[in-house]
Amino acid sequence: MDFSVLNIKGELLIIPQFTIYGNCEKGRRPDFSFAEEPSRAEKMYGDFLKLAERTGLKIFCGSFGEHMKVEVKNDGPGTFIIETKK
Numbered sequence: 681m682d683f684s685v686l687n688i689k690g691e692l693l694i695i696p697q698f699t700i701y702g703n704c705e706k707g708r709r710p711d712f713s714f715a716e717e718p719s720r721a722e723k724m725y726g727d728f729l730k731l732a733e734r735t736g737l738k739i740f741c742g743s744f745g746e747h748m749k750v751e752v753k754n755d756g757p758g759t760f761i762i763e764t765k766k
Contacts, residue, residue: 686735689737691738691739692732693740694739695748696722696743696744702715721744722744
């Protein structure tokens, strides 16, 4: 935890996922009404990929708007769940 991905010359997996902006405060389904408009979100994702490429790190990325199956193996000192009070 003392080093960044740049320090360890790691790799990045960058996937677009608008569902991370779901409001789960009430009801049985997340509310995605405050998620970014799709065409703007796609541009933001592309811009972020360009910035990440400047690092020189190896980058793997997903495709915007596509169904993706991602398998992750956590390998590190911890997993953090961050909650905030609204």
